[in-house]
Amino acid sequence: MIIKPIPYQTALLTLCLLFFVFATCKKSTSVGQRQPAPFRPNEVVLVYPSGLSQDKRESIRKSLLLRYQIRNVETCICDPSIERITAENVHQAITTDTSSRPASTSTRLGVQGVEMVLSKNVLFQQPIGQRNRGPVPFDFGKKRGNLRIAVIDTGIDTTDNQHFSSASFSHFLLPSTAANYNAVGITDPNRINRSRYFGWNFFTNNQNIKDDHAQQHGTVVTGLILSQVTETAPSIIYLKAFDASGSSDLFTIRCALKFAEKAGAKIINASWGYDDIEENDALRDAISSLEKNNILLVAAAGNNGHNTNTIPHWPGSFSNTTNRGFNNVITVATATTGGICLPNSNYSENRVDVAIAGRGDNCSFVDVFDATGQLRETGTSYAAAIMTGVIANQFASDPMPPPLKTTVLNRVLNGQPDIPSLSGKVRTKKRIVQ
Structure with missing residues (x-):
């Protein structure tokens, strides 16, 4: 049997068809499907119960620092019960320890007998549309x-x-x-x-x-x-x-x-x-x-x-x-x-x-x-x-x-x-x- 070379046009068409089949068989991840919200994997938000004493918060924070090698803790300027904790893969580490679902956006967990909310630090975006620039001062004079x-x-x-x-x-x-x-x-x-x-x-x-x-x-x-x-x-x-x-x-x-x-x-x-x-x-x-x-x-x-x-x-x-x-x-x-x-x-x-x-x-x-x-x-x-x-x-x-x-x-x-x-x-x- 003599095998004839495939003309380059036919080869190109075959490759295109194979690519099309492969691409259409892949699972789509386009915007609009039920995808979890993006978040910062090295950050979590921790919300203590309102009215919890400063000493108790510090005790809980110390235990978390030792266990998860936390690099930074930031407290909300107007409410000390809200904290942002930074550590390597901290959300996955805590949810694994507490048998929570790692994929879950947030969970309620108990530490030292205190129930708190632990959440991924979910990212927010403004639903910005289109704006045509051309401002002039708006003289707002109402009382x-x-x-x-x-x-x-x-x-x-x-x-x-x-x-x-x-x-x-x-x-x-x-x-x-x-x-x-x-x-x-x-x-x-x-x-x-x-x-x-x-x-x-x-x-x-x-x-x-x-x-x-x-x-x-x-x-x-x-x-x-x-x-x-x-x-x-x-x-x-x-x-x-x-x-x-x-x-x-x-x-x-x-x-x-x-x-x-x-x-x-x-x-x-x-x-x-x-x-x-x-x-x-x-x-x-x-x-x-x-x-x-x-x-x-x-x-x-x-x-x-x-x-x-x-x-x-x-x-x-x-x-x-x-x-x-x-x-x-x-x-x-x-x-x-x-x-x-x-x-x-x-x-x-x-x-x-x-x-x-x-x-x-x-x-x-x-x-x-x-x-x-x-x-x-x-x-x-x-x-x-x-x-x-x-x-x-x-x-x-x-x-x-x-x-x-x-x-x-x-x-x-x-x-x-x-x-x-x-x-x-x-x-x-x-x-x-x-």
Whole structure:
């Protein structure tokens, strides 16, 4: 038999077919599947019970230091019961020792007779959409009232006057006073700069709340909140818990939520989150504490275009009405009369409460820093901010009695028609236009 050489075109085609078969047979790991949340493998978050004595915490910490060769322990600036522990593969080591599931996001474990929450230091991302730059100063001149809103984000532009005029800040940012900082447990006078505003940077542990994010995410979020104010402005507590890349972690978020709670915030804007197949006990306990103190959390639904019944987006998915949900979480999608703005908004008939449409029933929102009104922004980050502003405008002078979700939605959605296309996508079937 004479074996003839295969023409190179045929060989090339054969290789391509083999590659195609191999590639299509591999298990897909694309975004949108039920993948666990990313985390830092050499860090864990440890939350002690509230009220545990300092001596007991130190005793537990010492036992952990000896057992797991811990390199560093960082304590939350406003709550010593929250710690970040750094050691080589520390999460796997502790969960193996305690027979917990290493794949689990968080677990409750007992050390020296004390039950604590141990969690992976899960990474958070802001569901950032698209923003077209073109800022002009927004001269915000409304009188500041007593309703306090904590904005947990990338910071706010308070120095270059490209977004807000210099005269605007005193109309919505709280002054830096010893009383404000003492309330959250920061009592060292050397840490308080009276020339700055009340807030905190959780990366540098000081009052530098300048927005260093390329798209000025936190500044835009603040502008959208204030754009809904018609009379009395809220008093904004600014908490920089996201870095220049738009990233954060569970330890930082947990600490920022506690700061907001102690600082007297009644609303917290959460234009951020992360996807995970299971909830996190450390985050759950934080939301539970907010609920007990009658504090509302307004959360973004997320921008991945999926159903959060299948792939939850936290903390927004704590709005769940059917399974272990909270009545102080309102989760916001983006939608028009035509339906959810896919692929830029998540949805759920159980875990998303309301939708926001841009001006003109649009999937994008008018940039408040653009004098022409033509520049647009997309993303549920901005939808959540608008919802926070709508709520703040309605409750500027009135209390928000529990159950918070019911009280707030009944008022702000009063008179809004049902949108048939939101059936099965948004719990209330309603949307508000910017």
